[in-house]
Amino acid sequence: MAPAFAWIGGMIVAVLAAIVMTIAIRRVLPMLEAALGLSMFAMGFALHASGFFAGQGPWPVFFIVAVSHTIAGWAIWQRQRRLGQP
Structure with missing residues (x-):
């Protein structure tokens, strides 16, 4: 149960x-x-360089970076669309 909460908190x-x-x-x-793109590169490099997921391969870093930036991009795009900004 605790690892699930850690992943959810980490994703948030x-x-x-x-x-x-x-x-x-x-x-x-x-x-x-x-x-x-630059934000994804910076976050992926920082997570990889920190060694937080050492020994687990590249997939946890890829998953965290891809999902978080997908949600972030969608949220920023929705905000722009509602405010009528280009």
């Missing part, structure tokens, strides 16, 4: 970090796709 933190990183990078790079 990862989504929030992805949103914050993408918005921060977007202040420099105006395109959402470029900001998401």
